[in-house]
Amino acid sequence: MADQYKTLFLSDLHLHKDQPENARRFIQFLKSCDTTIDSVYILGDLFEVWIGDDDRTPFHLEIINALNTATKKGLKIFVMRGNRDFHLGTQFGKETGCQLLSDEEKIxxxxxxxxxxxxxxxxxxxxxxxxxxxFLHNKIIRFIFLHLPLWLRRKITNKIRSTSTKHNQSTSLDMMDVEQNAVDSVMQKHAVNHLIHGHTHKQAIHEWNNKTRIVLPSWDHHPQVLEWKQDGTFNWIDC
Known part of the structure; x- marks a missing residue:
């Protein structure tokens, strides 16, 4: 029997120069994608931080080049912005060959x-x-931020991350988890019975009332991708 076509989903890689192992693993993952892979969907927080497409560090260029190499070989890669890399822009898309997704993308x-x-x-x-x-996603705020010098953007981003870390430490895990009413509402809005997301790092498959919500893992803790096969079955793959 011929191999089935499949689509891969991953999120929350948090790629950063100080964590070279995750970057190495991601680049190897891209190289391993063969012709049976229809598409790859990265659902946010590909990077630990992204302060603009003009922040051309050697590390960022290494990841951009790896993505570009993969898409030039015919691999379709879709990237959703996360809470850590929501400044990913059109230049990133052009340089990598990746297609950027909206916050709520129905496929x-x-x-x-x-x-x-x-x-x-x-x-x-x-x-x-x-x-x-x-506040951070406000168009005017984003415009101002992206026109600041890189050194100032880094300083502001470090301050925001420090504040975020303190907030997370003082907020209950339940408070930071998804809310079921929000899940039901958005799934009804888009008329779907399947939802795939990341962010919470609580890898799981939730099933209720003929609906399925799949939570992707963080690569900081468990580097896996979700493989969805042509016959509708899915499973986790280690990276």
Whole structure:
């Protein structure tokens, strides 16, 4: 029997120059994708931090070149912005050959409608985070930030990350998890029975009322990808 076509999903790689092993693992993953792979979907936080497409560090260029090499060979790669790399822009897409996705992306996977999200918008009980997110995603704020010198952007980003770390340490895990009503609402909005997301790092497959929510793992803890086969079955693959 011929090999089935399949699609791969991953998120929360948090690639950073200080964690070269994850970068090496990701580059090797891209090289391992053969012609049976229809597409690769990266659902947010590919990078630990991204302060603009003009931040051309050697590490960033290494990842960009690896993505570009993969897409030039015919691999279709889709990238969703996460809470750590929401400044990924059109230049990144052009240089890598990747297609950037919206915050709520509905796809049809071998005939099955599926909603893709990063996952942070589902954490509706974390009001402080959502307020900060609305502020940082404001078009005017983003425009101003991206026109600041790189050194100042790094300084501001480090301050925000420090504040975020303190917030996470003082907020309950339940508060930072997805809220079921938010899940039900967005799945009803897009008329889907399947949702795939990351962000929470709580790898799991949740099933209820003929619906399925798949939570992708963080590569900081468990570097795996979700493999969805043409026949509708899916499983986890170690990287």
């Amino acid at each position: 049809y996977l071998y005939g099955t409608p599926i909603l893709l999200m990063h996952g942070d918008l589902l954490c509706t009980n974390d009001h402080a985070y959502l307020r900060m997110r609305r």
